[in-house]
Amino acid sequence: xxxxxxxxxxxxxxxxxxxxxxxxxxxxxxxxxxxxxxxxxxxxxxxxxxxxxxxxxxxxxxxxxxxxxxxxxxxxxxxxxxxxxxxxxxxxxxxxxxxxxxxxxxxxxxxxxxxxxxxxxxxxxxxxxxxxxxxxxxxxxxxxxxxxxxxxxxxxxxxxxxxxxxxxxxxxxxxxxxxxxxxxxxxxxxxxxxxxxxxxxxxxxxxxxxxxxxxxxxxxxxxxxxx
Ligand code: IPE
Ligand code: IPE
Ligand code: MG
Numbered sequence: 490x491x492x493x494x495x496x497x498x499x500x501x502x503x504x505x506x507x508x509x510x511x512x513x514x515x516x517x518x519x520x521x522x523x524x525x526x527x528x529x530x531x532x533x534x535x536x537x538x539x540x541x542x543x544x545x546x547x548x549x550x551x552x553x554x555x556x557x558x559x560x561x562x563x564x565x566x567x568x569x570x571x572x573x574x575x576x577x578x579x580x581x582x583x584x585x586x587x588x589x590x591x592x593x594x595x596x597x598x599x600x601x602x603x604x605x606x607x608x609x610x611x612x613x614x615x616x617x618x619x620x621x622x623x624x625x626x627x628x629x630x631x632x633x634x635x636x637x638x639x640x641x642x643x644x645x646x647x648x649x650x651x652x653x654x655x656x657x658x659x660x661x662x663x664x665x666x667x668x669x670x671x672x673x674x675x676x677x678x679x680x681x682x683x684x685x686x687x688x689x690x691x692x693x694x695x696x697x698x699x700x701x702x703x704x705x706x707x708x709x710x711x712x713x714x715x716x
Contacts, residue, residue: 496659498659501663503518505518515557529697542617548619584613626675645675
């Protein structure tokens with residue numbers, strides 16, 4: 490086995506199409522997708538990955554029909570409770586990252602309680618909710634403006650939601666679209682990108698391992714001409 494990514498980002502796309510293929514409502518796909526989160530996160534950690542960052546709800550996803558947004562918010566609270574219970578046992582620290590001000594007080598309470606339980610974990614599971622990469626960069630720059638600290642690549646990095654974490658080595662997007670959709674824009678500068686047509690609810694351990702194998706075959710040059 491070649492190199493193993495320390496940090497993997499996953500854009501979990503394709504729930505709606507997965508449901509449509511089964512003549513079901515989109516919410517059916519979101520439910521199936523949420524049930525896949527724990528399986529894949531645990532599998533990633535079992536392979537030795539240290540940090541998993543999951544894109545669960547973008548700042549642009551608020552533009553979806555109100556009913557779908559409400560269902561997603563409800564589901565997020567629900568699966569966070571299940572995830573946290575398991576995470577405590579498995580030594581996984583859960584962080585919910587994003588603009589939490591726009592979430593309901595109820596969901597914020599669930600997030601605070603559930604993530605606090607997991608604070609002793611050593612592997613890290615970041616769940617991005619109401620997250621956008623551009624918004625994250627603007628937020629970092631505003632923090633620097635307020636503190637008066639000089640704007641440098643490092644000071645911006647220290648003011649991102651992922652402050653203190655290594656950049657993602659590998660970014661996976663399921664669901665067939667070849668785009669980032671505002672995911673980890675600053676952090677992805679030198680990430681290896683892996684796109685698969687597999688829809689998120691169907692993305693299983695074997696598919697995850699394919700992404701790892703593919704990553705292991707890449708030569709990361711960082712602008713140089715040899716490793
Ligand atoms: C990903 O699945 C989940 C979210 C973006 C919240 P989608 O809901 O985008 O599913 P598709 O892309 O429409 O199939
Ligand atoms: C990206 O999926 C965001 C998440 C996976 C949460 P979208 O379905 O929102 O992205 P677009 O609209 O296809 O770019
Ligand atoms: Mg989508």
